Amino acid sequence: MTLRACGLIIFRQVSQHPPPDNIQYLLLQTSYGHHHWTPPKGHVDPGEDDMTTALRETEEEAGLLAGQLRIIDSFLRELHYKVQGKSKEVLYWLAELRDPETQVTLSKEHQDYRWAGLEEACALAQYKEMQNTLRDAHHFLTAGGSKLGGRCHSGLVDVS
Numbered sequence: 029m030t031l032r033a034c035g036l037i038i039f040r041q042v043s044q045h046p047p048p049d050n051i052q053y054l055l056l057q058t059s060y061g062h063h064h065w066t067p068p069k070g071h072v073d074p075g076e077d078d079m080t081t082a083l084r085e086t087e088e089e090a091g092l093l094a095g096q097l098r099i100i101d102s103f104l105r106e107l108h109y110k111v112q113g114k115s116k117e118v119l120y121w122l123a124e125l126r127d128p129e130t131q132v133t134l135s136k137e138h139q140d141y142r143w144a145g146l147e148e149a150c151a152l153a154q155y156k157e158m159q160n161t162l163r164d165a166h167h168f169l170t171a172g173g174s175k176l177g178g179r180c181h182s183g184l185v186d187v188s
Contacts, residue, residue: 029114029115030114030116030117031071031111031114031115031117032071032072032078032116032117032118033069033070033071033085033116033117033118033119034069034070034072034078034079034082034118034119034120035070035085035118035120036082036083036085036086036097036121036122036123037067038054038067038090038092038123038125039051039053039054039124039125039165039169040052040054040124040128040143043128049145051166052144052149053067053144053162053165054067054090054125055067055141055142055144055149055153056068056089056138056141057138057139057140057142058137058139059139063139064153064155065142065152065153065154066153066158067120068082068085068088068090069118069120070084079121082120082121083097086123088135089134089137089138090132090133090135090141091131091132092125096125096126097123097124097125098123098124098126099122100121101121103121103122103164103168104120104121105161106119107119107120107157109155120161122165122169150163
């Protein structure tokens, strides 16, 4: 049986850098196992839809509420890998943090967090599938898949 999880690749724009270097990604460092770095994600609870899972896990793990995020539903990636011999499937959407100064509050599942540019995020992520997903997200954002800025965007689901 395949374990199913969902999460958000959360990014923010920092104005002190010109595009595309103004995009930073949120990674959380687990407080268990190999202390790997990952975007917020978690297992789907019975009766829960995928987006609800992604938003719940983001709130639980990073303290970020749905209203603080702008979901980009036109970007969705599915990762498949094995954890302790079991198949796992993880769905990731992109989400922009509306206010880049919003504080992250970690759960006990994580010991640290970092906002990182693409290359640093890929180095932290270590796993090839996650690195490819981060690169896909960055390309999507910088190629105009989502017009960055404070306006309403096509392809975005406003969950506030």
